[in-house]
Amino acid sequence: YTVYARVTDASGRYVQTSKKISTKELTAGQYVQSKKPKGLSSNLEAGLYRFQGNCIAANNGCSNIVDNFICFGTSNPSVDCANNVSSKYLYRIIGIDSNGRMKLIKNSSLGRFAWNDTQNSIKISWPSSLLFKELNGDSSSNIFVDSADYPYVAKSSEWYKKIENIDWYYGDMGIYLGLSPDAGASSVYDVESGVAASAVYYSAYYTENRLWERTSAKVGLLYAHELLYSVKAGGGTWAERGPTWLASSAMDPSLGATSSYPYEDTYAWLIDRGGFGPEQREGYLSAWYMVGDGVNRTILHFGHNGVTSPYQVFPTFVLSSSAKISIGAGTLSNPFVVAA
Numbered sequence: 067y068t069v070y071a072r073v074t075d076a077s078g079r080y081v082q083t084s085k086k087i088s089t090k091e092l093t094a095g096q097y098v099q100s101k102k103p104k105g106l107s108s109n110l111e112a113g114l115y116r117f118q119g120n121c122i123a124a125n126n127g128c129s130n131i132v133d134n135f136i137c138f139g140t141s142n143p144s145v146d147c148a149n150n151v152s153s154k155y156l157y158r159i160i161g162i163d164s165n166g167r168m169k170l171i172k173n174s175s176l177g178r179f180a181w182n183d184t185q186n187s188i189k190i191s192w193p194s195s196l197l198f199k200e201l202n203g204d205s206s207s208n209i210f211v212d213s214a215d216y217p218y219v220a221k222s223s224e225w226y227k228k229i230e231n232i233d234w235y236y237g238d239m240g241i242y243l244g245l246s247p248d249a250g251a252s253s254v255y256d257v258e259s260g261v262a263a264s265a266v267y268y269s270a271y272y273t274e275n276r277l278w279e280r281t282s283a284k285v286g287l288l289y290a291h292e293l294l295y296s297v298k299a300g301g302g303t304w305a306e307r308g309p310t311w312l313a314s315s316a317m318d319p320s321l322g323a324t325s326s327y328p329y330e331d332t333y334a335w336l337i338d339r340g341g342f343g344p345e346q347r348e349g350y351l352s353a354w355y356m357v358g359d360g361v362n363r364t365i366l367h368f369g370h371n372g373v374t375s376p377y378q379v380f381p382t383f384v385l386s387s388s389a390k391i392s393i394g395a396g397t398l399s400n401p402f403v404v405a406a
Contacts (some may be wrong), residue, residue, distance in 0.1 A: 075206035093166030094391040094404060097160065103396040105132030105311070106162075107299055112255040114161030114169065116295050120309035123151040132311040133396030134159040136170060138385075139218035139225050143394075143403045154216060156401065158311070159290055160382065167230060168389075169311075171288065171382045176209050179337050181335050181373035191335055192236035193281040195373070195379065201285040201381055210381050211285060226284075228404065229383040233280040235260050235289075238339050251294035251301025258289045258338065285383050287337040288312075293356060293365055307365040312359035334378040 085382040092100065099106065105119040121132035137147035140155045147156050153381030157170040182195040192198055199205040203212030203221055211219050211226065218225045235258055255261075262278065295301040332354050352370040355377050385404065394402035 069323060079223070082131075092388065093387045094169040094203065094389040094402075095162035095166035096383055097391040098396070098402060099162060101221055101395065102131040105130070105134060109166060109299060111299075111301065112252065112259070112291060114163055114295075115313065116161035117159055118296055120297075120300050120311050120313075130309075134311070134392075135173070135398050135401035136168075136172065136394070137401045138228075138404045141406045143401065147401050147403070149399050151398070155218070159402075160296070163384075165387060167387055168385045169382060170385065172380050175334070175378040175380055177213075178381065179335075179379050180375040180376055181353040182351065183374065185374050189305055190351055190373075191338060192234065192286075193283070197287075197335065197379065198283070201287075201379070202283050209379065224406065228389040229284045230256075230385055230386040231282055231284055232384050234283055234286045234337065235280045236337060236339065237279060248283075249304040251291050251297075251303070253289035255289075283341045285381050287335055288356075288382055289378065290336055290338060290354060290356075290368060302346060304368075307368075310365065313365050332347050332378070332382055333375075334358065336368075338370075 076318060087193075087293050098304050100113065103117075105117045105118050107118055113135050113240070117132050117134040119132040121131055129302055135147075136157050136159055137143040137153075137155050140146040143155070147153050150156060152174045154174075156173040158173050160169040160171055162168050179200065182190055184190075196205065196207075200207055200209045201211065201299060203210070203219075210216055212221055213219075217223070220226060220230070237258075237260075291301070293310065294303070296306060296312045297306065302308070302310070336354040336356060338354040340354055351373050353373045354368060354370045356365055356366050357369065358365055390405045392405055394400055394401050
């Protein structure tokens, strides 16, 4: 912008001067941080300043409020997002990196889908799975990018351009999450980010310590460590995995049951592939999921199952540094709004 100054010289004559000053516009993440919303940590943990807590209002018996609602994909947020938990445009902010980029998760599920259409080969990895292709618009049965239900993330859209292409780590979690009640968020993160090798599943069946690989894409799924870090500062553990806002938003039992198993519709896929052990035959591909209790805002457990099982899908992605926010407070009634 340009600053103008009215200056007079020694004789009293008027002199106008001007100077152009450039300022760096805040990224969407920096804007959110400047508003100091409830639940946003001031500590960088596993690469993000994270939202930690377990509720969205003080009147439901909870004081650890999280104000991380955000509207993405519409120019009419008051109609399309506010107070609408099932809106296709409503997301939650997982965290913000040191460059001001934000990682989002869709607040409501896309529906129940398989991780892959076949489970007869352990060689299938996340980037070769059917769900990866359906999320990223590379399938004949797309469910998010380039799908009829979500035209705002068509590959030709301006909204799609606001999603960053990032590296997604993938590999075999094995039984790592169940090794100890004290297994914490940081140690799970080390495995999922490729810093440490995954635990051996069962030496008689699977003898490799698998270091994770990575692939570049726009859309992915939650990691297990993100669920643990959402509980509190420093993250929860396998034994202390709730309550958390991720369980109360993404895992709402109001989604409705479609089978006799009471929590079937609260199962949601994670990005992690499973190993295989004595209870699984050679060549049986599994992937990890979480089971959430939306009423008590708790992750009931993690587990892994055959990849053809239809579980809930909540896409996650990172906004590019070019994305901007100019309004909102992060509440359900007044969410942050990504500018068109």
